[in-house]
Amino acid sequence: MPLQALRTVAKSQQSRNEVHTPASTISPPSNNALSAFLKHQLPAFAAQNPSIEISVSPRPGRHPVIKGQYINGREKAICVRNMEATEVTKKAELLKTASGEKLRRDRKPVKSFNESVRGVWSPFHGRQYKI
Amino acid sequence: MKRVRLDRWASQLQPPRNPRLQVQRCALSHETTSLPRRRETQQQRQYITQTQWQCQRRTVSSKRKASTATALQEDGDEVDPETPKHSRPHKSTSGPPPLYAPSHRTAARSAKVAALHARLSLPPKLPLQTLARCLVDPSADPRPDYNNSPFAILGQDLLGYHTTEHLTCHYPRLPMSVLxxxxxxxxxxxxxxSIRAEWGVEVVAAPGVEVDAGLLQLKRQVPGNSIVEGTGRRVKDMPGVRALGARLGGGRRNAEWNYRRGVSSRVVFDDEFGDLIGGEPYAGAQLSTSASEDGGAVEADEADGTTSTLPDLPQSPDDTEATTVSDASASFVRAVAGALYLHAGAAATKTFHRxxxxxxxxxxxxxxxxxxxxxxxxxxxxxxxxxxPVARLISETGRLSRTPVFVVGVYSGDNLLGEAAGASLNEGRVRAAxxxxxxxxxxxxxxGEIVLPSDVEGMAAGKGKVWKPQVIDVGEIVT
Structure with missing residues (x-):
């Protein structure tokens, strides 16, 4: 057989920054502000973001927590104790826009799967230096 | 491509006749008696599975909780514990067919299914119920009216077709093996x-009516390296486990996994990846009878006289063979493509594929x-x-050093065909070739020259492109 092929898998080009938030868990408390959030602001939030799965589950005797679960398997939790409804909405927006990755500084402006266009530097190509 | 009319597929597409008559039952109830007509290998497999997962087995009385409690609200009037187990739905006329996966009514209320529908930006023509049915693998419910196998067969052909036309029109000289x-x-x-994982679709631990409809339903294969309880032996070392290479081979000759198959025979007989067509034929498939006449076929020996249709299709998940997550994920993604084609048409499928x-x-x-x-x-x-072709040295450095570099070009006359660097003269020459x-x-x-067949065919008047003849290559080099 003169030519064989190597099997690979086509890689997703979606960078980590574009990962959706599939699920978001909100735990209701006895707080009035949070029950107002659950009644009035959460339906609007869910309607605006249909791609996010929202589930509400009781957490008796403990502080209310918003959790975002991301496709990369990570989870982010924010305690919303003593927060107003608008503040909780802001926290939910924060979880929504986050990628799920750990917060770290990007030092390189461009990430790419492609190998460098210029390739490895070669002394024989390009401009020849004359001493 | 011409669109298949919806009513031709109607029997598989439409929900069961009278959804009020649906009876939910627990799919994990293993304590009932086994079916009389069960094959030998499946019995042994079942034995292995049961001994393996004995401690995790649950009875009907013990409740299982879904992962998201809000999405699943059981209807009290739907559950009927008096229904006899293992009633054959197509043959028995007394009771309604049992359910082994979440009903379409729970699927419409599942938050996971709705979120997945929105996340994939599927058109509203594709209903949530169909999307939920795409998540039911044949190993969780073997009846083709309830699982995703009809969609997956169509979707596999569609995805294969669109990929092939893209590859052959964009790279007309691609050798067959690389294709x-x-x-x-x-x-x-x-x-x-990996697409399934990137979509955020999770997999059930065990299938059943009570789990969320937004999870991929499959019966998981026991890993071959896991130890069977009480024996101290691995699952794959137990007697009676079918050899990995023994696949059906789609009725072709010499279907043993190690039999040498040429590229041309792969084009004719095998699937779109050049692999043997494995697994059970789908329900109602026309099995070839010519191979059995020659005596070279693997199967169709016992099934004398009934080669046109399968003798007995499994009707409950107890009879099915377990599958891997990767295979079930593939059938799910293919089923989404197939369902999209049936509900929303060829253009939506093409967009999905793109x-x-x-x-x-x-x-x-x-x-x-x-x-x-x-x-x-x-x-x-x-x-x-x-x-x-003539190889010529373009430049070199460090010939006598530990790391020499030779830049070699292959020339045909004055034309440079290829150029590469290597650590030796011969390596550079081979790399350049x-x-x-x-x-x-x-x-x-x-x-501007590339026009895909699906850009032209089946499009509405004025919307399709004008066809241009595409490059057809003579073929790869045969030495």
Missing amino acids: FAAQYAFVGEATLG DHILSRQLDLHTMFNFTHPTRDLSRLCAREGFEP AAALRSWYLYSPSK
């Missing part, structure tokens, strides 16, 4: 499995594995009427 590998890289099981399959990165030039590139290149030049072959095989016509 097979590229097909696998785009729509093979491994890729579709967004989810072709958007992935695949470096075709890394998939070539040449054994004799210099010989292939000289044959190519002879075939095309070029001057015979491989680079020349790669650039020949990866020729792509200019963008």
Whole structure:
């Protein structure tokens, strides 16, 4: 057989920054502000973001927590104790826009799967230096 | 491509006749008696599975909780514990058919299904119930009216078709083996499995009516390396486990896994990846009878007289063989494509394929594995009427050092066909020949010249492109 092929898998080009938030868990408390959030602001939030799965589950005797679960398997939790409804909405927006990755500084402006266009530097190509 | 009319597929598409008559039952109830007609290998497998997971088995009385409690609200009037287990739905006329996966009514209320529908930006023509049915693997419910197998068969052909036309029109000189590998890289099981994970679809621990409809329902295969309780032996070392290579082979001759198959026979007999067509034939498939007459077929020996249809289709998940997550994921993604075609049409399927399959990165030039590139290149030049290739040293450095670099070019007359660097003169020559072959095989016509068949066929008047004849290559170099 003169030519064989190597099997690979086509890689997703979606960078980590574009990962959706599939699920978001909100735990209701006895707080009035949070029950107002659950009644009035959460339906609007869910309607605006249909791609996010929202589930509400009781957490008796403990502080209310918003959790975002991301496709990369990570989870982010924010305690919303003593927060107003608008503040909780802001926290939910924060979880929504986050990628799920750990917060770290990007030092390189461009990430790419492609190998460098210029390739490895070669002394024989390009401009020849004359001493 | 001509669109298949919806009513032709209607029997598989439509929900069961009277949904009020649905009876939910627990699919994990193993304590009932087994069916009389069960095959030997399946019995042994069942035994292994049962001994393996004995401690995790649950009875009907013990409740299982869904992962998201809000999404699943059970209807009290739907549950009827008095229904006899293992009632054969198509043969018995007394009771309604049992359910082994979440009903379509719970699917419409599942938050996971709705979120998945929105996340994939599927058109509203595709209902949530169908999307939920795409998540039911044949191992969780073997009845084709309830699982995703009809959609998956259609979707596999559609995804394969769109990938093939993209590859052959964009790279008309691609050798057949690389074309097979590229097909696998785009729509093979491994890729579709990672697509399922990137979509955020999770997999059930065990299938059943009570789990969320937004989870991929399958009966998991017991890992071959796990230890069977009480024996101290691995599952794959137990007697009675079918050998891995023994696949059906779609009725072709010499279907043993190690039998040498040429590329031409792969094109004719095998699937779109050049692999043997494995697994059970789908329900109602026309099995070939010519192979059994020759005596070379693997199966159809016992089933004398009933070769046209399968003798007994399994009717409950107890009879099915377990599957892997990767295979079930592939059938799910294919089923979504098939369901999209049936509900929303060819254009939506093409958009889906472009967004989810072709958007992935695949470096075709890394998939070539040449054994004799210099010989292939000289044959190519002879075939095309070029001057015979000559390797010339373009430049070098450090010939007497530990790390010499030679830049070698392969020339046909005055034309530079390929150029590469190597640590020795011979390595540079071979690499340069491989680079020349790669650039020949990866020729792509200019963008304006490429018209895919699906851009023209089946489109509404005025919307489709004007057909241009596409490049058809003579073929790869045969040495």
